[in-house]
Amino acid sequence: MCVKLHLVQNSSVDEPALGLRERKKRARREALIDATHRLVAEHGLDAVTVEAICEEAGVSARTFFNYFETKDDAVLGHTPWPLDSAATEEFATGGPTGNLLADLQALVSSFLTDAPIGRQRVARALELAAKEPRLLARHLAWMEQHKGQLSALIERRLGDDAPYSSEIVGSTLLFLTHATFLRWDAAGGAGTADEHVSAVVADLRSILTD
Amino acid sequence: MCVKLHLVQNSSVDEPALGLRERKKRARREALIDATHRLVAEHGLDAVTVEAICEEAGVSARTFFNYFETKDDAVLGHTPWPLDSAATEEFATGGPTGNLLADLQALVSSFLTDAPIGRQRVARALELAAKEPRLLARHLAWMEQHKGQLSALIERRLGDDAPYSSEIVGSTLLFLTHATFLRWDAAGGAGTADEHVSAVVADLRSILTD
DNA sequence: TGCGCCCACTGCAAAGTTGCAGTGTGTGTA
DNA sequence: TACACACACTGCAACTTTGCAGTGGGCGCA
Numbered sequence A, B: 001m002c003v004k005l006h007l008v009q010n011s012s013v014d015e016p017a018l019g020l021r022e023r024k025k026r027a028r029r030e031a032l033i034d035a036t037h038r039l040v041a042e043h044g045l046d047a048v049t050v051e052a053i054c055e056e057a058g059v060s061a062r063t064f065f066n067y068f069e070t071k072d073d074a075v076l077g078h079t080p081w082p083l084d085s086a087a088t089e090e091f092a093t094g095g096p097t098g099n100l101l102a103d104l105q106a107l108v109s110s111f112l113t114d115a116p117i118g119r120q121r122v123a124r125a126l127e128l129a130a131k132e133p134r135l136l137a138r139h140l141a142w143m144e145q146h147k148g149q150l151s152a153l154i155e156r157r158l159g160d161d162a163p164y165s166s167e168i169v170g171s172t173l174l175f176l177t178h179a180t181f182l183r184w185d186a187a188g189g190a191g192t193a194d195e196h197v198s199a200v201v202a203d204l205r206s207i208l209t210d
Numbered sequence C: 001t002g003c004g005c006c007c008a009c010t011g012c013a014a015a016g017t018t019g020c021a022g023t024g025t026g027t028g029t030a
Numbered sequence D: 001t002a003c004a005c006a007c008a009c010t011g012c013a014a015c016t017t018t019g020c021a022g023t024g025g026g027c028g029c030a
Helices: A020-043 A050-057 A061-067 A071-076 A086-092 A100-113 A119-131 A133-158 A166-186 A193-209 B020-043 B050-057 B061-067 B071-076 B086-092 B100-113 B119-131 B133-158 B166-186 B193-209
Strands: A002-006 B002-006
Touching: A002 A020, A020 A050, A020 A061, A020 A071, A020 A119, A050 A061, A050 A071, A071 A119, A071 A133, A086 A100, A086 A133, A100 A166, A100 A193, A119 A133, A119 A166, A133 A166, A166 A193, B002 B020, B020 B050, B020 B061, B020 B071, B020 B119, B050 B061, B050 B071, B071 B119, B071 B133, B086 B100, B086 B133, B100 B166, B100 B193, B119 B133, B119 B166, B133 B166, B166 B193
Parallel strands: none
Antiparallel strands: A002 B002
16 A cells, blocks of 8 residues: 655645645545546446545545545545635636636636536546446536535625526536536647637637528 | 655454554554655755644644644654553463563564554654754654663563572663664565574674673 | 744644444345 | 444554744854
């Protein structure tokens, strides 16, 4: 059993430079997801026990369940969504530009950039989910749940007398996020989330205006 | 910052197979000693701060002082000596063979085999200590302290009406341990502690009988 | 001499991990 | 069917690490 913890330094200047505690928590979550992916890819979901994952990741089984509610969640990397971040707060209160589309794009970008687990992990999770119906189901349920939260967020921004229903805006947000993710991943992670979301919106517009 | 924790499985069958907690504690102690050795070898003892060591090892400075009383102790790898192990208990109560010399050898062997930090680390510690008088002093003080404990151990075994003073037996024990360690290390760690202690005793005997 | 700074080291409370002893469910087997 | 067993998952207490706010000593510098 040999465990490697990658503790990356937060380089940006204005960010508060995550403490050791926070960095270790991230590293452990990622280690668990990665271990799960490795084992599930090799042996299949049902042949892999939580205990095996934990041995691979070098933590106790109890700790596993401090990070994920179920084994399936570890495959999907489901983890509390940062719906309380500065970016969402800004969006809810009408920022950053005041233009709805632009601000939706900014939000999508922040979702993808601040994703609690990296892009590649999400890609692997989706790959595995495609093969295991149970995972897909759980993933969809998870999406559904968050759509509700997104709707609430949008409701806050638009108020009651909005031109659109918050549900349709929420769905759009989710769709944009997914599409942008796919484009970004297809590019091998090149470029910024910002660029990709813009491209997606442009594509979408040209599709719709024809 | 990138940290590798090696969690070795205890393979022997009768041993209780150290739990995860215990293995992590060992791994961390060793990581701290190794980090200290790397940095001190490169920059010198006084140019290395505890904080730097901890960054290298991926733990907080507070944790460092949970493991070592002082910075110097980390270089030397000074750590609670397993003077309460099964082997010492057996020795104290007249085992394992009943023959004093044989049992001393067994004890030396157990010291070296169960050493809380590996052979190579001890070698590096001694190397560094040779260059830093302060370390050497601390090391000697530490030896002195343990000689007392060894004497007490031997006192238990021999009782009051012994043919030898416990001090001289204690010194012999320490000397044998050191000499065996050197021989073992010179052999690059080849062979067992048992074999080396026997060889040392044989050499010693031939020296003395001439 | 006095002042400021760095650094070793400590005490304590909060956060996190681990061990353990469960419960419940599915599955293979007599 | 009944039993055993493996495994997901939970509750809780014990233990460990971490953050933080110190203290005190040494050292450069005005």
